[in-house]
Amino acid sequence: MRVLTLNPGSSSLKLALVRDGAAESASTLQKWDGSAPRGLAEFADAVDAVAVRIVHGGNRAEPVLLTERVLGELEELVPYAALHQPRSLAIARHAMAALPDVPVVGCFDTAFHADLPARASTYAVPAAWRREHGIRRYGFHGLSVAYATAWTARLLGRPVAQLGLVCCHLGAGVSVTAVEGGRSVDTSMGLTPLDGVPMATRSGAIDPAIPLYLVRRAGMSPADVELALQQESGLAGLSGTSGDIRDVLAARALGDPDARLAVEVYLHRLRREIAAAVVSLSHVDAVVLTGGVAEHQPDLMAELVAGAGLGLSHASARPAAPGDGAEGVISPQGAPVPVVVVVSREDLELASQTERLLDPTSKAERARQVTKGR
Numbered sequence: 001m002r003v004l005t006l007n008p009g010s011s012s013l014k015l016a017l018v019r020d021g022a023a024e025s026a027s028t029l030q031k032w033d034g035s036a037p038r039g040l041a042e043f044a045d046a047v048d049a050v051a052v053r054i055v056h057g058g059n060r061a062e063p064v065l066l067t068e069r070v071l072g073e074l075e076e077l078v079p080y081a082a083l084h085q086p087r088s089l090a091i092a093r094h095a096m097a098a099l100p101d102v103p104v105v106g107c108f109d110t111a112f113h114a115d116l117p118a119r120a121s122t123y124a125v126p127a128a129w130r131r132e133h134g135i136r137r138y139g140f141h142g143l144s145v146a147y148a149t150a151w152t153a154r155l156l157g158r159p160v161a162q163l164g165l166v167c168c169h170l171g172a173g174v175s176v177t178a179v180e181g182g183r184s185v186d187t188s189m190g191l192t193p194l195d196g197v198p199m200a201t202r203s204g205a206i207d208p209a210i211p212l213y214l215v216r217r218a219g220m221s222p223a224d225v226e227l228a229l230q231q232e233s234g235l236a237g238l239s240g241t242s243g244d245i246r247d248v249l250a251a252r253a254l255g256d257p258d259a260r261l262a263v264e265v266y267l268h269r270l271r272r273e274i275a276a277a278v279v280s281l282s283h284v285d286a287v288v289l290t291g292g293v294a295e296h297q298p299d300l301m302a303e304l305v306a307g308a309g310l311g312l313s314h315a316s317a318r319p320a321a322p323g324d325g326a327e328g329v330i331s332p333q334g335a336p337v338p339v340v341v342v343v344s345r346e347d348l349e350l351a352s353q354t355e356r357l358l359d360p361t362s363k364a365e366r367a368r369q370v371t372k373g374r
């Protein structure tokens with residue numbers, strides 16, 4: 001099956017053409033402004049399906065064939081993922097219009113976390129909020145975590161069912177997920193992708209009283225507070241740069257004290273979330289680092305691991321495999337907890353989920369089931 005995958009993120013739009021589980025071509029629009037990519041109609045004869053990453057799927061645990069009715073339901077989730085959901089839905093609609101004879105499938109970041117145990121998904125807020133307003137932890141980056149989990153199991157030569165993993169997705173958005181037996185048992189992002197670790201421009205978790213204080217005492221509007229927490233906080237707010245880790249690290253290298261503090265806060269909060277994920281697992285077989293920052297910033301990953309405690313360590317001599325754009329084990333041989341860098345392949349996960357939905361008996365799907373031992 002040939003699947004065109006569309007992955008709208010907060011900082012980029014990634015497109016790939018995947019045939020029977022292998023990517024044939026891929027491209028990324030960096031600093032994407034949300035506008036529709038040109039030329040989708042040209043794929044009409046080249047693809048059997050389109051897969052769209054949709055960040056929020058609510059309680060859905062599986063991908064779904066997109067129709068106007070489903071898109072209308074997903075529209076209601078816009079307030080829960082204000083940066084991402086409108087872009088996901090716009091790109092899905094654009095694909096449906098450009099390729100009217102091709103099935104367009106929505107695959108959800110939240111689906112991997114749909115079975116979170118109640119102790120992890122429940123916020124300690126009044127029952128009426130939870131019942132009437134759907135206030136709960138959903139979790140995000142599930143496509144990336146699903147792929148990284150399967151890849152790590154293959155690398156370690158162990159069945160997914162036996163593994164306890166701490167999986168960190170480090171892109172423009174950042175999250176840490178505890179994965180046990182292939183299932184998410186806890187995760188740092190919450191009702192929205194604003195929760196957890198500080199990100200490129202998002203604050204991550206803050207004292208919930210801070211927005212109330214700003215509205216009541218500083219006279220800010222809720223919309224201004226939201227905009228600032230989404231787009232002017234995180235590494236951007238701390239360092240005064242764009243929030244792209246490359247800019248922050250460049251400023252730190254020039255001795256900028258704000259950039260130094262920004263990296264300290266980022267790493268500290270990331271280590272705290274890693275430690276929090278460890279307590280959600282019965283055992284830890286590996287810490288997995290994935291996403292653009294993990295893939296391209298090996299020195300920062302070494303810094304992260306070196307200061308983390310928890311029995312984590314980084315090989316003192318750079319191992320042969322990892323480096324900019326590479327993946328593999330970055331901890332020394334025999335380390336009690338291996339640390340693994342995985343290149344994020346949401347495109348392959350999108351294509352595989354789409355194939356599973358549209359053609360559950362396909363050759364590629366059967367091969368995948370055998371390799372994954374699921």
Ligand SMILES: Nc1ncnc2c1ncn2[C@@H]1O[C@H](COP(=O)(O)OP(=O)(O)O)[C@@H](O)[C@H]1O
Pocket residue numbers: 009010011012170171172173200243244245246291292293296297344
């Ligand atoms: N050499 C690099 N190329 C691309 N991104 C990089 C590089 N080095 C670091 N990054 C970081 O990776 C982030 C993008 O990661 P990615 O997982 O693609 O994010 P997203 O999907 O959220 O757009 C950028 O914000 C940037 O900070």
Ligand SMILES: CC(=O)OP(=O)(O)O
Pocket residue numbers: 008009010011055084109140141171172173174193
């Ligand atoms: C959910 C999320 O934050 O996604 P991204 O990292 O692609 O912005």
Ligand SMILES: [Mg+2]
Pocket residue numbers: 009010171172
């Ligand atoms: Mg991404």
